[in-house]
Amino acid sequence: MKQTALAVERDKDNGRREVLLLVTLEADAEAPRAPVAINLVMDRSASMRGAPLSAAVQAAQALVDRAGPRDYLGLMTFDADPEQLLPVRAMDAVAKAQLFKVLSKLESGEGTALHEAVERGAEAVRRVLVPGARPQVLMLTDGEPSVGPSHVADFKTLGARIVESGVSLHALGLGRHYLPNVLEALTSPSGTGHHHVDNPEGLGPAVGSLSAELFGEVASEARVYVLPSGFAELRCRHVFPSRVEGDAMSASLGAVSRAYPRRVLFSGTLASAEWSLGVTASYVEGSDTRRVPVQVTRVLPDSAEGRMVRAVSAELDMASAEDAAWRALSNGASVSKRHHLTSEQALESMRRALEVANKSLELADEALAKLVRLNAAEVPPQRHLERLADLRRTIDRRAAHPHALVMRRARAEVSRITLSRVGVVPPVDEQPPSKLED
Template sequence: MKLTAWAVERDGERGRDVHLLVTVEAESDAPRAPVAMNLVLDRSASMRGAPLSAAVEAAQLLVERAGPKDYLGLLAFDGVPEQLVPLRLMDAEARAELSESLSALDAGEGTALHEAVESGAAAVRRMFIPGARPKMLVLTDGEPSVGRRSLADFRALGSKVAESGITLHAMGLGRHYLPEILEALTGPAGTGFTHVDDAEGLPVATAALVAELFGEVGTEARLHVRPIGFTELLCRHRYPARVEGDSMSVGLGALSSAFPRRALFTGQLELAEWSLQVTTSWAERGDTRRVTVPVQRVLPDSPEGRFVRAVGAELDLVAAEASAWKALLRRNPTAAEHALAHAEEFLRELVRLSVEQVPAKRHVDRLADLRLAVERRSGDVPALGVRRARAADAHTGLSIVQPALPIVRKARN
């Protein structure tokens, strides 16, 4: 594992602050575990046309990426879920069958999302593959219209799936899905979800998913941070966190090769002399490993310090953007303008820092849409904006926004 912990001390609003960025990344040549994954694909009426084609394209890329020791299955759902292809070892025959089943999908009526996830998880639990971590990937563009629909039901379902040992991933397609439902499903597993507004963004999003799903080398990763000389310590990313004795423990979920997990902490200093003790733990091939991560103090304007600051500025930008959309939804244009001003300032900070790994340009279009909505004070745009802002918040909050790896298509014989 590549482990780094960079700490930057700076003046804050209430005195001296320390910003700690911890990165955990598996080596690119580390042996990965086989994948056992059920693809749960929405084929409801709203998916007809381009959305269904996009979902099928994403699923086909996953099929192409699967290795000879991986297991994949396909459950399609509209008003009723149907396991079209059971989990099978991806030999040539099974790969061809799954690809043909995807190509033959037609749109139906209704969206039984809750039942589909339940059924898909049940199919995964019935198959035990030694050494493989069971997974599910949900691709959907709509809100549920059949069966259970409350957020509480989906939170309970997400917890149930995670407690059964299944890691659930999700991709929201189009502009009309409910990010809070996908967050409820994926939050207990610590995976977060990807959102794609249009077909143009699909290759980038799918490339990131491929890297994560087919590069897993460790599971149940956690960070343990013990602050000394601090009055408080906050985890800025939205990982599941808890107190363990005199330390904060943060769950990172699974670790994939060439797919770093990062967590940013901000602490308020009480003493001039301070320290941070960082350890990380993860499960690898049945063994639990625990390693101490040396904390390196870096200057704010060093390359490492600028990177730490850029990660924080991006998190602040996304939070301000979400606040602006929510203010518009509450018909409070003054608060929306104020939040937008903060978001634009954080964007300028990203531009000034000019950190390649945290590019400012990926936020420009979204803030332009927000500026237009604030100036128009429109009543029909904010609901969409809140969904997009919440989706971006969940995505960035789990520290999986990064330049996507290129998609490498496997040659067919």
């Protein structure tokens, strides 16, 4: 495992000095991967009928095809009622053939019992002990929960409970009608983030990229510890679960896979001219828990390494502002429905929401412009242009038609940015049947 820590000191807007610390954990390309134990939880509700379900089946079959005899897979499907069609078991030739057959015969139903499906899917994989493998759930859905608990708080509690039980949760949202806040609440405690595709055609590449990560895991339970000296405050900029431990701060990065380096950015305001940062990384590799010190390298802001660290910070600023804009639009659209406002009150509510969305978009544009100026190869800005243009079009349409419903915009890129896992997928030893794409 390779560990690096880059620190950049720079001026803040308020005249004080700030330090950015970027810690990266990267698995060796030749390191042996761990076996996997995954329960695949697939939505087969009415909205999945036709092309979405067909694409989901093909994507799941690609995942099965990648599994080796040391890997364990199971299959649960859900509409109004979750059903564990096949138990989590070793993928020998017979088991793989049966899983392929069951997947090919899936049909859509009615209702979306998302909460119960995730809960039961985690219970099923937790009951199987595979030495060296973390029990995991991979959930695919295109809809909003219509059966059982539906509040974000319920899913946040469930996500935390699943992690406490030793299971990690991955999620993939399909289309524009699912609830990104729900998937974010479920996956944030696992430190995995949720993925998204707008249409069925994108499922193959998305699952291919995700399976390359799942089937390339080298280490698990990775955590970074930072002990600051000379700082007024220190915070973790990514959404990895973080906590204060005595005088140090730690962030849980989850698993580290081949070709998927894990990065976490910290920022802190200086209290004195003299400062230092002690960094330690810990992770589980095989059956061994390792804890290693990481040397902190101070780099100049305008050096290649300094621009890269600053680019990661700018990208996070952009993602945060973009997310705030979409939240403002969604909240503005739902206020009148929740509170039964008059037409005039609803228009005023939307006007305020549009003001917030426009200001947030301006901040996102400024961060993107900064990203372009920094010109860091590791953090390319091109991938963000289309999303911000899409946001601008949505704001303009809403201003022209304030009574129209705002389509929920999937924030996969945002959630992946907050986990530092956006980018071109490098080649790996085991290629899935579908082409890997960004």
